[in-house]
Amino acid sequence: MGFFLETLIGGLMAGMLYSLVALGFVLIFKASGVFNFAQGAMVLFAALAMARFSAWIPQWLGIDSRFLANTVAFLLAGALMFVVAWLIERLVLRHLVNQEGATLLMATLGIAYVLEGVGTSVFGSDIYKIDVGMPKEPVMILEGAFEGGLLINKEDFVAALIAGVLVGLLALFFQKTSTGRALRAVADDHQAAQSIGIPLNRIWVIVWCVAGVVALVAGVIWGSKLGVQFSLATVALRGLPVVILGGLTSIPGAIIGGLIIGVGEKLSEVYLGPMIGGGIEIWFAYQLALVFLLFRPQGLFGEKIIDRV
Amino acid sequence: MKLGKLALSTAATAVVLSSLLTSPHALAQAKEQFFPVLVYRTGAYAPNGTPWANGYVDYLKLVNARGGINGVKISFEECETAYATDRGVECYERLKGKHGGATVFQPLSTGVTFALTEKAPVDKIPLITAGYGRSESQNGAVFTWNFPLLGTYWVGADVAIQHIAKKLGGVANLKGKKIALVYHDSPYGKEPIAVLQELGKTYGFEVQLLPVAHPGVEQKATWLQIRQQKPDYVLLWGWGVMNSTSLREAQATGYPREKMIGIWWAGAEPDVKDVAEGAKGYSALTLQHGAEPNSKVVKDVLELVHAKGQGTGPKDEVGQVLYMRGLLSAMLGVEGVRKAQERYGKGKVMTGEQVRWGLENLNLDQKTLDAMGFAGVMRPVQTSCLDHMGSSWVRVHTWNGSKWEFSSDWYQADEKVLRPMVMLASSKYADEKKLKPRTPEECKK
Numbered sequence: 001m002g003f004f005l006e007t008l009i010g011g012l013m014a015g016m017l018y019s020l021v022a023l024g025f026v027l028i029f030k031a032s033g034v035f036n037f038a039q040g041a042m043v044l045f046a047a048l049a050m051a052r053f054s055a056w057i058p059q060w061l062g063i064d065s066r067f068l069a070n071t072v073a074f075l076l077a078g079a080l081m082f083v084v085a086w087l088i089e090r091l092v093l094r095h096l097v098n099q100e101g102a103t104l105l106m107a108t109l110g111i112a113y114v115l116e117g118v119g120t121s122v123f124g125s126d127i128y129k130i131d132v133g134m135p136k137e138p139v140m141i142l143e144g145a146f147e148g149g150l151l152i153n154k155e156d157f158v159a160a161l162i163a164g165v166l167v168g169l170l171a172l173f174f175q176k177t178s179t180g181r182a183l184r185a186v187a188d189d190h191q192a193a194q195s196i197g198i199p200l201n202r203i204w205v206i207v208w209c210v211a212g213v214v215a216l217v218a219g220v221i222w223g224s225k226l227g228v229q230f231s232l233a234t235v236a237l238r239g240l241p242v243v244i245l246g247g248l249t250s251i252p253g254a255i256i257g258g259l260i261i262g263v264g265e266k267l268s269e270v271y272l273g274p275m276i277g278g279g280i281e282i283w284f285a286y287q288l289a290l291v292f293l294l295f296r297p298q299g300l301f302g303e304k305i306i307d308r309v
Numbered sequence: 310m311k312l313g314k315l316a317l318s319t320a321a322t323a324v325v326l327s328s329l330l331t332s333p334h335a336l337a338q339a340k341e342q343f344f345p346v347l348v349y350r351t352g353a354y355a356p357n358g359t360p361w362a363n364g365y366v367d368y369l370k371l372v373n374a375r376g377g378i379n380g381v382k383i384s385f386e387e388c389e390t391a392y393a394t395d396r397g398v399e400c401y402e403r404l405k406g407k408h409g410g411a412t413v414f415q416p417l418s419t420g421v422t423f424a425l426t427e428k429a430p431v432d433k434i435p436l437i438t439a440g441y442g443r444s445e446s447q448n449g450a451v452f453t454w455n456f457p458l459l460g461t462y463w464v465g466a467d468v469a470i471q472h473i474a475k476k477l478g479g480v481a482n483l484k485g486k487k488i489a490l491v492y493h494d495s496p497y498g499k500e501p502i503a504v505l506q507e508l509g510k511t512y513g514f515e516v517q518l519l520p521v522a523h524p525g526v527e528q529k530a531t532w533l534q535i536r537q538q539k540p541d542y543v544l545l546w547g548w549g550v551m552n553s554t555s556l557r558e559a560q561a562t563g564y565p566r567e568k569m570i571g572i573w574w575a576g577a578e579p580d581v582k583d584v585a586e587g588a589k590g591y592s593a594l595t596l597q598h599g600a601e602p603n604s605k606v607v608k609d610v611l612e613l614v615h616a617k618g619q620g621t622g623p624k625d626e627v628g629q630v631l632y633m634r635g636l637l638s639a640m641l642g643v644e645g646v647r648k649a650q651e652r653y654g655k656g657k658v659m660t661g662e663q664v665r666w667g668l669e670n671l672n673l674d675q676k677t678l679d680a681m682g683f684a685g686v687m688r689p690v691q692t693s694c695l696d697h698m699g700s701s702w703v704r705v706h707t708w709n710g711s712k713w714e715f716s717s718d719w720y721q722a723d724e725k726v727l728r729p730m731v732m733l734a735s736s737k738y739a740d741e742k743k744l745k746p747r748t749p750e751e752c753k754k
Binding site for chain 2: 014120229230283
C-alpha cells in the first residue's frame with residue numbers, strides 16, 4: 001500500500017509539471033486558435049537564456065548573491081521572451097491572419113526549428129546548470145503508518161506547488177480580466193474580434209508573451225531538475241497527451257489532464273511494465289489519450305464541436 | 310559556322326577539364342587519406358557527442374601537424390547524424406565515395422552500426438566501433454569489416470560483474486544477490502542483457518531489467534521500482550541526459566551512488582558535472598582511459614593544434630573523458646592506415662580494403678603507445694583476422710564530486726565466458742545472412 005501511495009503521489013507531482021507544459025499549448029490555442037508546436041523549443045530557449053544569464057551576470061555586474069543573480073537573470077530571460085514573442089508576431093503571424101489552422105501549425109514548426117537553432121548557437125549546446133536552490137534530497141513521511149515511510153521528492157513537491165500557483169493565476173487572468181476576455185474572443189473568430197475593435201496584433205503579442213513566461217517557468221523548473229540541454233525541447237512531448245486528454249481550450253483541463261497522465265503513466269510503468277517488457281510510460285500516455293479521444297474528441301473539458309449545416 | 314562553334318566549345322571543355330585534372334587542389338586530394346567524420350553536435354545527445362567529435366578531429370589535425378601518416382596528409386569532412394540511424398546512413402552514403410573514397414567509418418552509434426554492418430562489406434570500407442556496436446562482431450571470421458576495438462558491451466557487462474564480485478569478496482558471494490540494469494531502451498542498451506543473464510545463471514544472482522525510453526528525461530517510475538525492490542547494485546547503461554537524470558533520481562530516492570556502476574558511455578564529465586556532489590561515489594567502467602589531462606598526447610594536441618589556433622573545441626575540454634575517447638578512436642583508424650602502408654607501400658594513400666588488412670594486423674605494443682604519447686592512457690592492442698577486438702582491458706573510475714579518479718586495478722574480460730557466446734551469436738548471424746565465415750587459411754592471404 002505504501003509503495004502504491006508513493007507511486008501515486010509521484011505521478012501527481014509529475015502530472016502537475018506536465019500541466020505546466022500543457023498550459024503553454026492551451027494558452028496559445030485558446031487565444032489564437034494556433035496549435036503551437038514551438039512550445040518545447042520555447043521552453044528550451046527560455047531555460048538556456050536563464051541558465052546563461054545567471055552564469056554571466058555575476059561576471060558582468062560583480063554580483064555575489066545567487067538570489068540576486070537569479071532574479072536579474074529571470075527578468076532578462078523574461079524580457080528576451082517578450083522580444084521573441086514580438087518577433088514571432090511581426091515576422092510570422094501578422095502575415096498569416098485568417099489563414100487555415102494547418103498553415104499556422106506549420107509556421108509554428110518552423111518557429112521551433114529557428115528557436116532551437118538560434119538558442120543553441122547563441123547560448124551553446126553544452127549542459128548548463130540552473131541553481132535556484134531547489135532541495136534535492138528526499139523526505140520521509142508517515143514512517144509509523146508504512147514500513148520505511150512514504151518517500152516524497154522535495155524538488156518535485158516545490159515544483160508542483162509553483163506550477164499550481166501559476167496555473168491558478170492564469171485561470172484568473174483569462175476569466176476575470178478584460179484582456180483575458182479579449183484573448184478568448186480572438187480565439188473564437190479573428191475577423192469578428194477585429195470588427196468589434198480588438199487589436200489582433202497586440203493580442204497575439206500578449207498571448208505569446210504569456211506563453212513565453214510559462215515556458216520560462218517550465219524551463220527553470222525542468223532545467224533545475226535535468227540540467228539545461230537540448231532534451232528540454234522534448235519535454236513538450238509530455239504535454240501533448242495532456243492537452244489531447246484535457247481539451248485544447250481548457251485551463252482546468254490542462255490541470256486534470258496532467259494529473260491523469262502523470263498518475264496513469266507511473267502506475268502503468270510500475271504495475272504493467274514488468275509484464276510487457278517495461279519502458280512503456282511514454283507510449284502509455286498517448287494510448288490513454290487516444291482512448292479518451294474515442295469517446296470525447298474534444299477532450300475532457302474542451303468546447304463541444306458544433307458544426308452548422 | 311556550326312563547325313566553328315563546335316570546335317570552340319570542345320576546346321573550352323578540354324581546357325576546363327585539363328585545368329581541373331591538373332589543379333593543385335585535385336593533386337592534393339589524390340595524396341590525402343580521407344577520413345569521414347560522423348558526428349552529433351546537435352540534438353539530445355550533443356553534450357556527449359561534441360567532445361568525442363572534437364577529440365577525433367583534433368587528433369587528425371595533430372597527425373597532419375606531425376607530418377601526416379608517413380607523409381600522407383589526412384583530409385576529413387564532418388557529417389551531422391544527430392544520433393539518428395537514418396541520418397547516419399545518409400551521411401555514410403554521402404561520404405563513402407568522396408575525396409577518393411572513405412578510409413574508415415566510426416559512427417558512434419550502435420543503431421547506425423547495425424545499419425551499416427550490411428553496407429560495409431559491399432563498399433569495402435571498415436567500421437571501427439571502439440567500445441560500442443555489435444558485441445559478436447569481435448569474430449572477424451564472420452564480421453569481416455567490423456572492428457569493435459578495445460572492448461564490447463559484453464566485455465563491459467562481464468567486467469562490471471567481476472568488479473561487483475570483488476567488492477563482495479568473491480564470486481561466491483554473488484549468489485542470491487539482485488543486480489538491476491537500468492538501460493537505454495535501444496540496441497545499445499539491450500546489448501549487455503545476454504551476458505548478464507548468462508552470468509546470473511552461472512553465479513546465482515538475479516538480474517532485474519529496467520528499460521528507460523529515449524531520451525531518458527523521465528525515470529521516476531524506474532527509480533521507485535528500484536526503491537521498492539532494493540537491488541544490491543545498479544548497472545547504468547545510459548547515454549546523454551539519461552545518465553545525469555538517473556543520478557538525480559538515485560539521489561531523490563536515496564539509492565546509494567556507491568552501489569551504482571555505469572558503462573563507459575555513462576562515465577564522463579557531462580554525466581556528472583551538474584549533479585556534482587549528488588553523484589559523489591558513483592563509479593563507471595573505462596575503455597582503458599579516463600580523463601587524461603596530463604598525458605603526453607594531450608600536451609601535444611595543446612601545443613601543436615590549439616596553440617596555433619586550430620583547436621576544434623574549447624581548450625579546457627582537451628583531455629576530458631569523451632574527448633579522449635574520440636582521440637583514441639581516431640588514433641586507431643590512423644594506425645590502421647600506418648600498418649597497411651607497411652604492406653602496401655609507405656607514403657601511399659590506402660584503400661578501404663587495404664586499411665582493413667591494417668586493422669586486422671594492428672600490433673600496438675606498450676613501447677609504441679608510449680612513444681605516441683599514450684603512456685598511462687592505454688594498454689597494448691593486438692588484433693588478428695579472427696579477433697577484431699584486440700584488447701579487453703578495463704579500469705573503474707569514481708566521481709569524487711569534482712573529478713573522475715581511478716579506483717580499481719585493471720580487469721580483463723573472461724574469454725572463457727564470452728568467446729563461446731561470441732561464436733554462437735556470430736554463427737547465428739552468418740546463418741541468417743547466408744555468409745561463409747573466413748577460414749584461418751583465407752586469413753593468410
